[in-house]
Amino acid sequence: MKTILLIEDNLDIRENTCEILELAGYKVMEAENGKVGVAKAMETHPDLVICDIMMPVLDGYGVLHIFSRNPDLARIPFIFLTAKTERTDFRKGMELGADDFLTKPFEESELLKAIEGRLSRFEQLDQVRIRADYDLNSNGLQEFLDDVQLTVELESLSVDRKSHFFPKKQYIYTEGDRPSRVYFVRKGTVKTIKMNPEGKEFITGLYGPGTFFGYLSVLEKMDYADSAVCLEDTELIYIPQTDFEQLLWANKQISHQFIRMLAGRVIEREQQLLTMAYSSLRRRVANMLLQLNEQASEETKVIRFSRDDLASMIGIATESLIRTLSEFKQDGLIEISGSSIRVLQAEKLRRANW
Incomplete structure (x- = not known):
């Protein structure tokens, strides 16, 4: 009873x-x-x-x-x-x-x-027992939301997850906009950026297939602190703010799952700041190449970013980046073909004492 x-x-x-x-x-x-x-x-x-x-x-x-x-x-x-x-x-x-x-x-x-x-x-x-992890690069988002459907009565999550397409260089939102949704990258790559008073761009985050972005401003209930731009043709899924908040707080297991998925991004940001503050130029470039190499497609393992974007990720001048990449190429650590970069000796890049 x-x-x-x-x-x-x-x-x-x-x-x-x-x-x-x-x-x-x-x-x-x-x-x-x-x-x-x-x-x-x-x-x-x-x-x-x-x-x-x-x-x-x-x-x-x-x-x-x-x-x-x-x-x-x-x-x-x-x-x-x-x-x-x-x-x-x-x-x-x-x-x-x-x-x-x-x-x-x-x-x-x-x-x-x-x-x-x-x-x-x-x-x-x-x-319901939410599984410990989901392969977000394949069909993990759908599986995760379907599992959540068993616990949360969200009408907007019961319909098809409509994809929204953005061409290369298209802004998704700009600094100061009021957040209304969380974004999930199904295909493509998105960068978040901040501009200094002189107009110099600094990349604050990179988001490839299987990742969320825009969630911090939703959780903090504050305007976006940076802008989001597509680095290539991109396919996004929208999760409305109210649905995301209910999804997150629906039950303890779901909250823990989202925390695990989102915490990695915070750790990456902290590591990026530490590297910028204390590491040498060669180490900073090497660390960024290793990070992008891990995110690259398993089939090609090719890093495709403009030199300006790579320099903005690291926080250095484009000329300094080009010079360092040339040195890495001469040392046989990487291969360069046009704007594409392939890491040949990841372990040497990781262990080098620069």
């Missing part, structure tokens, strides 16, 4: 709702205000909570806030019961993590349907 905690300060409503739930086969605990409700929840860990918003001592928003910060309570389905109908009230509740809203007065069937839906969804959450 499922246990429901009903937090409601109005005695008549509390008694009537309690009677409906008991007739439907639920065990019901009652609380006359938010403070009492939180204490009972911590003690008994109910299967679901129905909570009024406007209450003395501690209102419904306060109750939900406490639930969201307590690991033992955070995963309990939470339904707001309220007379408020303003959109801002619904928005605030959803931002705090409410799973559903019921507006007074409500029909008995409406109440029971909401409860059944929430309980069913959270049973699915407990049963």
